[in-house]
Amino acid sequence: MKKNSTVIAKAGFLVGTLDLLSAFLHYYIVTGKDPLFILKYITSALLGPAAFSGGAEMYVTGLLLHYLVAFSFTVFFFWLYPRLKILGKNRVATGIFYGLFIWTVMNLIMVPLSRIGKFPGSASGVLINAAILILAIGLPLSFIASRYYRNGKRLRI
DSSP: OHHHHHHHHHHHHHHHHHHHHHHHHHHHHHHOSOTTHHHHHHHHHHHGGGGGGOOHHHHHHHHHHHHHHHHHHHHHHHHHTTTOGGGGTOHHHHHHHHHHHHHHHIIIIIHHHSSSOSOOOOHHHHHHHHHHHIIIIIHHHHHHHHHHHHTTOOOOO
């Protein structure tokens, strides 16, 4: 059980970090502004506009929320992987599919239900955000889970 938890924790931390760094980089390239704004944006999902007037606690809250979501998607993927045999057929296709699944859940369900409201986005923004989720979360999780289960491990959650 401990080894299973370690694999999930490392995978969750990896994909959460890749996703966050990608979001920081993209935001900075597009706006030229401080990428830490992303953390306040995440916090605004719970607190609404009040998150933008807060200080360090808003950054920490955003960071914790971000990793909570990343770990949730990681645990779900590791749970789902051995149950849907098709996921083991092609790691790249699985990674693309899971990245798109995450984009769909986040932008069509979670964000609209949060205090952020409607996700502001253009067609190019949608494509970039989907690509970030595919490259930073979907593909790494697909390759990590493939290797994990190929080595004969079984995850018990």
